[in-house]
Amino acid sequence: MTTEVHAYQQATKCYAQLKQIQSAKGIGPNAKGWPQISQWQTISSTPDYWNDRWPKFSGTVWYKLTWQFHCEEKQNQPMMLSVSFINMAGQVYINDHFLWQNKSLEEPLSRNWNMPRRWMLPVGILKPGENTVYIRVEGVSELNPGIGFVHLGDYESVMAKHEHYWLEMRDLLTYTLCLEVALGLIAAFVWLFRRKESAFGYYALATLLWVLYIGMKLITEPLFALKTLDFARIQSLIFLVFVCFTCLYSWRFANFRAPCLERTLLWLAIVFLLLTLFMPAQYLDFLLKVSFVVAVGIYLLNCIVYPVVAYRSKQPEAYCLALVMFCVYLPLSLHDGLSIYLHEGNLLIVYASPFTAVILACIFALRLTRSMNGVERFNTRLALKVKQVRTELEDSLNHSHQLELKNAKLQERIQLAHDLHDGLGSSLVRSMASIEHTRENLNNHQFLSVLKHLRDDLRLVIDSGSSLNTSVPETPTLWVAPTRHRFNQLFDELGVIVCWEFPDHWQGAITPVDCIALQRVLEECLTNVLKHSYADRVDVSMRFHNQELIAFVQDNGVGFDTTAVKESGLSVGLRSMSTRLIKINATLEVESTPGCTRITVRKKL
Structure with missing residues (x-):
């Protein structure tokens, strides 16, 4: 059975009719030569895959396509031959004349399995009657070797098929x-x-x-x-x-x-x-x-x-x-x-x-x-959320600002209360103690002196509210001199022996705020000795050791229960001293037994 392919060239009315398709394995030393006449096998149509006839065969197979060509008039236009694919590499002859071949017909083979080919056949190449096209195919059995559709005819019809394959x-x-x-x-x-x-x-x-x-x-x-x-x-x-x-x-x-x-x-x-x-x-x-x-x-x-x-x-x-x-x-x-x-x-x-x-x-x-x-x-949601959070934050900041103002006012009041307690209160205690131990009534001069002391202490309270214009005394002795003078009079009248021991020079950085805080703590300690201790000896000392200021007040009075006083929260003096020392990064140590009460202040320099 044969497959017929007709191609018409209307201008010259030439016809090419496929009469027979045959295939055979190559022969010769390399199994690539022309087959003998007895080896050709007729096949029905193209495309053809030779694995159907020769399974597992890899090598050379020749295809022989016989065409009947004739023209009603003298041929005046070229014809065209096309092959849709050659798997894998190939070589083409027409009427025993070489037409074309791939670049490589040996391993590694050229690849035509997805490449349509076409050739223009000039006038005279095809002879009237029988014409033969030989196609040599080099293929590998694993890749299903063979040839595709083969067309011979006029330019327009064959070119249309070729363009279809190319597309x-x-x-x-x-x-x-x-x-x-x-x-x-x-x-x-x-x-x-x-x-x-x-x-x-x-x-x-x-x-x-x-x-x-x-x-x-x-x-x-x-x-x-x-x-x-x-x-x-x-x-x-x-x-x-x-x-x-x-x-x-x-x-x-x-x-x-x-x-x-x-x-x-x-x-x-x-x-x-x-x-x-x-x-x-x-x-x-x-x-x-x-x-x-x-x-x-x-x-x-x-x-x-x-x-x-x-x-x-x-x-x-x-x-x-x-x-x-x-x-x-x-x-x-x-x-x-x-x-x-x-x-x-x-x-x-x-x-x-x-x-x-x-x-x-x-x-x-x-x-x-x-x-x-x-x-x-x-x-968008984020922008709305940010706006909402911004509004809430503004409200919160305003509320926080109001709370800070209230807290600042409260701190000022507490500070003022501590200053009045430690300063003016201490002066009042001294004055009261002095009056209590005076056997005669105060005359105008003595009463005026008491009032002047109270005025001086009130001025000191006012001045301590701002340390901008305050300077540090040149030596610790000068710093403690006013306090020493005021309390020595009282202790002398009460028959209390007071020992003062202070260094000649400051060591490390001491600020005016430190001086005021330490002075208030010292006055509070001495006032407590006057009020509560019933002591007859008081030691007041300051020294510098290992970059640390150490000051203490020690008496031989009756003492008190430090734990009970701290837990009761009734000691305004102790709370005031602790608050002042915390502000200047100092610590307060209180030790008390009957016969010995010692209050120590430590500050890193």
């Missing part, structure tokens, strides 16, 4: 390649600037693999001197890994994570990687088929299950992707997978790829738009 095998793949590169770069940049969008990162990786896979289909010469089977190993592995990353990006697009399933895909890819790299050549055909079936099966299963995953995500862009995968990718992949496996029919995915790439771009744009809208809504 299907070259142009559509090139368009898809360009679109995928653009989308992959956009997705990669989105992922680089926003690492949380892992779906875009996986899509960029899947796109990279798909671009490599398409690029390997488009190239016509071997890369890096790779042999044909090595090239096929790499291409098969790329396709499987591409399917795995496609599953991952679609899952991440719906915010779906399945760690066990993802690890399974990873181990599957690793296993096939090892098998692909180290599988012996005699088992490679089986491995390539298994790898292809597994990859297509995973892809189809993902297309079937993904609508459920998208439904659970509650995201519009996931719904759109699920619709595309289930209604477009699933039927196309099923059809093309069967076509490749059975070597029948045309691939539809090449026609749909540019459109699906645009659809994916729209879905990604929807994803980015929703993310941006979410950011804008968040910014």
Whole structure:
């Protein structure tokens, strides 16, 4: 049975009719020579794949196509010969005249399996009657070797078929390649600037693999001197890994994570990687088929299950992707997978790829738009919240300011109370003690002297409220002199012996605030001795040791229970002294037993 192909050249009315197609293995030392007449086998049609006749055969096969050519008038226009593909490399003769051949007919072979070829046949090349076209094919059995459609006829009709094959095998793949590169770069940049969008990162990786896979289909010469089977190993592995990353990006697009399933895909890819790299050549055909079936099966299963995953995500862009995968990718992949496996029919995915790439771009744009809208809504809510918090903060600051004013006033009152207690109160106690121990009534001069002492102490209280104009006395002796003078009179009248021991010079940095605080503490200590101790000896001392000021007042009075006094909280004097010393970073130590009470002040310099 023969297949007839008619091509018409209306201007000259020439006809080329295919009468017979035959094939035979090459002969000779390298099994590449012309076959003998008895070796030719008739085949029914093209495309033809010789694995159907000679399984596991790799090498040279010749095809002999016999055409009947005649013209009603004298031929005045050239004819055209075209072949849709030659798998893998080839050589063409017409009427025993060499016409064309690939660059490499030895390993590594040139690659024509996805490359339509055409040749212009000048007037006179074809003779009236029988004409023979010989096509030598160098192929590898694992890659299903053979030839595609062969056409001989006028320029217009054959060129139209050639352009159809070129569109299907070259142009559509090139368009898809360009679109995928653009989308992959956009997705990669989105992922680089926003690492949380892992779906875009996986899509960029899947796109990279798909671009490599398409690029390997488009190239016509071997890369890096790779042999044909090595090239096929790499291409098969790329396709499987591409399917795995496609599953991952679609899952991440719906915010779906399945760690066990993802690890399974990873181990599957690793296993096939090892098998692909180290599988012996005699088992490679089986491995390539298994790898292809597994990859297509995973892809189809993902297309079937993904609508459920998208439904659970509650995201519009996931719904759109699920619709595309289930209604477009699933039927196309099923059809093309069967076509490749059975070597029948045309691939539809090449026609749909540019459109699906645009659809994916729209879905990604929807994803980015929703993310941006979410950011804008968040910014709006954040602005309102910031405004609300600012208002609340202003109210809180105003309230805090009022509380600080009240607290400042309260602190001033407490400070004034402490100053009056430690200063004017101490003077009143001294005056009262002096009057109590005076046997005669006070005359005007004595009474005026008491009042002057009270006035001086009141001035000191007023001046201590601001230390701006206060200076530190030159020596500790000068600093303690006024206090020593006032209390010596009282202690002398009471018969109390007072020992004063102070250094001749200051050591370290002493401020006016320190001097005032220490003076008030000293006056309070001595006043307490007058009021409560019933002592007959008092020691007042100051010294400097290891960068520390140490001052103490010790008496031999009746003493008191320090724990009970602290717990009762009734000792205004002790609280006042502690408060003053805390302000100048000093400490107060109180030790008291019957016969010895010692109050020590320590300040780091």
